[in-house]
Amino acid sequence: MTQNDWSERLAGAVAKEVRRHRKRQGMSAQELADRCANLGMPLKRSVLANLESGRRTTVTLAELIVLARALGVPPLLLAFPVAQEEHTEVLPGQTVGTWAAAKWFTGDDPFPTRDKDSGNWFVTSDDFDEWQSGAEAIDRMRWQDRYFAQLSGAHSRAEGARKAAETASTSAEREAHLRTAEAEQRTAEAIEREIRFNRNAMRKAGLTPPELRPESQHLDDITAEDRRGASGQ
Numbered sequence: 001m002t003q004n005d006w007s008e009r010l011a012g013a014v015a016k017e018v019r020r021h022r023k024r025q026g027m028s029a030q031e032l033a034d035r036c037a038n039l040g041m042p043l044k045r046s047v048l049a050n051l052e053s054g055r056r057t058t059v060t061l062a063e064l065i066v067l068a069r070a071l072g073v074p075p076l077l078l079a080f081p082v083a084q085e086e087h088t089e090v091l092p093g094q095t096v097g098t099w100a101a102a103k104w105f106t107g108d109d110p111f112p113t114r115d116k117d118s119g120n121w122f123v124t125s126d127d128f129d130e131w132q133s134g135a136e137a138i139d140r141m142r143w144q145d146r147y148f149a150q151l152s153g154a155h156s157r158a159e160g161a162r163k164a165a166e167t168a169s170t171s172a173e174r175e176a177h178l179r180t181a182e183a184e185q186r187t188a189e190a191i192e193r194e195i196r197f198n199r200n201a202m203r204k205a206g207l208t209p210p211e212l213r214p215e216s217q218h219l220d221d222i223t224a225e226d227r228r229g230a231s232g233q
Contacts, residue, residue, distance in 0.1 A: 006092035008057040010079075013088070014064060017078045019052040021071045035070035043067070076102055097121070107131075107138035137207050144198055144210065151191045158184035195219050 022032050029048045036043040041062060050056035068075035080088050080102040090101040096112050100121070103109040110123045110131035123131075161181035168174035196219055199209040212219060 006089065009089060011051075011057050011059045012054055013081065013085075014059045014078050015051045015054065015056075017081050017084070018048075018067055018071065020084070021073055021078075025071070027071075032067075032070055036066050039066050039069055041066040076105060080105060104131075107135045136205065137202075140198060140202050140207065141210060144195065147191055147195045147198065148216075151188055151195070154184045154188040154191060158188065192219055196221070 018032075022029070029052070030045045033043055033045045033048055043063065043066070047056065051059065064078055065075050068078050071078075076082070080090075080098050082098055082102050085098050087095045088098040088101045089095045090104070096104075096114070100109065100112045104111050110127045112121045113124055113127070114121055158181045161177045161184060165174045165177035165181065168177055199220060202209045209220075
């Protein structure tokens, strides 16, 4: 078995998924070619036909990305057909569960290894250490997504409590809603400190945080209070 054999099989697996997604959408090969061209990377209908038929045995990363966008699916699903194939030959001669391969590809899990005697899957300590080190950037990005989801929730609950206070039928009810709004506002401020701390930590680690929305630009202002208050620092 050679590396070329595996790369051809991998290209064939991608081609199979391209054809499946195209057929599922009732899209002709010419329509797919036109969509690729509109995205800035022309792929002739004949090229797509040769790919799907197996006459073309290579797929570049650029082609994978533009085909995925043209088909409206994540690029991951063309490389690793989750929920379509039980196993995937993720490396030459190394077949793993397709979902496990997908999670390794996205940085969610380390690379799995099958025990020759029991057939069970496990992760070696070396693979875990390498994954843990390499996945730092992805992990920090995901944490920021979680922080912003929590921040949005706190702001929404605070606003809801303020509106409820405006229509409260008694002063006691109004005061209760205002206390809730204040508590949610404090929660939002604490989350903002965590976001600032996380973004600052990313920069110190040589990483580039994702772009902030205009209304959130203030979150890149690191203060002494933020350094003391975030993550128990």
